[in-house]
Amino acid sequence: MKISLIVAISENGIIGKHGGGIPWKLKWDAEHFRSFTAGKWMLLGRKTYLEMEGWFTSQTPVVLTSQSDFPIFQKEHHRAVDIQEAIQLASDAGADELVISGGAQVYETALPFVDEMFITRVRERSETGVKFPPISSLDQWETTELEFHPADVDNSHDASLEKMVRKNG
Numbered sequence: 001m002k003i004s005l006i007v008a009i010s011e012n013g014i015i016g017k018h019g020g021g022i023p024w025k026l027k028w029d030a031e032h033f034r035s036f037t038a039g040k041w042m043l044l045g046r047k048t049y050l051e052m053e054g055w056f057t058s059q060t061p062v063v064l065t066s067q068s069d070f071p072i073f074q075k076e077h078h079r080a081v082d083i084q085e086a087i088q089l090a091s092d093a094g095a096d097e098l099v100i101s102g103g104a105q106v107y108e109t110a111l112p113f114v115d116e117m118f119i120t121r122v123r124e125r126s127e128t129g130v131k132f133p134p135i136s137s138l139d140q141w142e143t144t145e146l147e148f149h150p151a152d153v154d155n156s157h158d159a160s161l162e163k164m165v166r167k168n169g
């Protein structure tokens with residue numbers, strides 16, 4: 001099973017506001033996120049899962065939480081207490097791919113297991129917020145795709161979408 005990661009990051013590493021929410025509005029990126037995850041298993045931290053209530057359609061979310069009685073929104077959703085349990089759940093169900101979908105704590109925990117990353121790099125510098133963890137050993141990754149998306153009436157900032165693949169992956 002492939003493990004991918006999807007994230008949007010500002011120029012100074014911010015992925016979200018403290019207390020929830022994202023400091024930009026990119027219509028193309030929201031559409032890309034929905035179509036990329038369609039039909040796939042997703043791993044989310046408890047805080048991000050709660051922010052996304054009502055968003056899931058064909059996706060199968062697994063919520064990472066230490067709370068064994070955490071109430072999931074629908075019976076088709078899953079709960080895992082650690083990354084190993086989440087990977088096992090998706091793999092046992094025959095999933096082809098598990099998409100690591102944030103937030104910051106989950107990205108940090110899952111990064112060592114990730115084969116490829118889809119990073120939306122947003123040309124903005126938020127003052128404060130929740131940060132993406134540093135990617136150690138950047139030389140282990142290569143950029144295989146890069147496309148630019150200019151700001152316009154539906155998109156608050158210039159941004160680019162970068163696909164990075166682990167070299168030995």
Ligand SMILES: NC(=O)c1ccc[n+]([C@@H]2O[C@H](COP(=O)([O-])OP(=O)(O)OC[C@H]3O[C@@H](n4cnc5c(N)ncnc54)[C@H](OP(=O)(O)O)[C@@H]3O)[C@@H](O)[C@H]2O)c1
Pocket residue numbers: 006007008009014015016017018019020021022044045046047048049051064065066067070080081082083101102103104105106107109130
């Ligand atoms: N820009 C983007 O692409 C993007 C994507 C997703 C999210 N975000 C943003 O990220 C922010 C949220 O990130 P966050 O780091 O604060 O929260 P988070 O990762 O969404 O959730 C944190 C919670 O997940 C659980 N958790 C995390 N790691 C765990 C582990 N190893 N084992 C067991 N449980 C674990 C814990 O839940 P319990 O406390 O229940 O144990 C923890 O409190 C929001 O602002 C959101 O909008 C941005």
